[in-house]
Amino acid sequence: MHSFDSVISRLRSNGFKLTPQRLAIIKYMENNKTHPHALKIHKELKKKYPTLSFSTVYNTLNMLESIGEITSVNIFDEYLNFDPETKPHIHFYCKVCGEVTDIFLEDVDGLSLPIDEINGNLIDSAQIVFKGICKKCRGREQQ
Ligand SMILES: [Zn+2]
Numbered sequence: 001m002h003s004f005d006s007v008i009s010r011l012r013s014n015g016f017k018l019t020p021q022r023l024a025i026i027k028y029m030e031n032n033k034t035h036p037h038a039l040k041i042h043k044e045l046k047k048k049y050p051t052l053s054f055s056t057v058y059n060t061l062n063m064l065e066s067i068g069e070i071t072s073v074n075i076f077d078e079y080l081n082f083d084p085e086t087k088p089h090i091h092f093y094c095k096v097c098g099e100v101t102d103i104f105l106e107d108v109d110g111l112s113l114p115i116d117e118i119n120g121n122l123i124d125s126a127q128i129v130f131k132g133i134c135k136k137c138r139g140r141e142q143q
């Protein structure tokens, strides 16, 4: 995701109407590393915007995704998680604390994305989720 200001000017020039609620959702996503799902974003922002509807949250996320400013990640069956990090990366899900964090390809030997073609299949996106126990939880277990 680009900076808040450049996302706003992109949306304005695309004719999107930006209400204070929508701006708050965009601000919430900027530099957000927690991969929130729409229900969580709704719950958080409702504290400040009591009239905020779930569909406004969902539509705004879809709008950001449609212009490539965020991506949706399918880690759980029940819902999508949203991510302002748009360069290809891997997700790590901790089975203990439930956190989803990013692993960048520089940290994984021998892997480069995007992969163009495998066995004649043309590949244009990939979602890789590693699961295990995160660094923080491992530290806690060893104590
Ligand atoms: Zn953990």
Ligand SMILES: [Zn+2]
Residues within 6 Å of the ligand: 035, 083, 085, 089, 090, 091, 101, 102
């Ligand atoms: Zn991510």
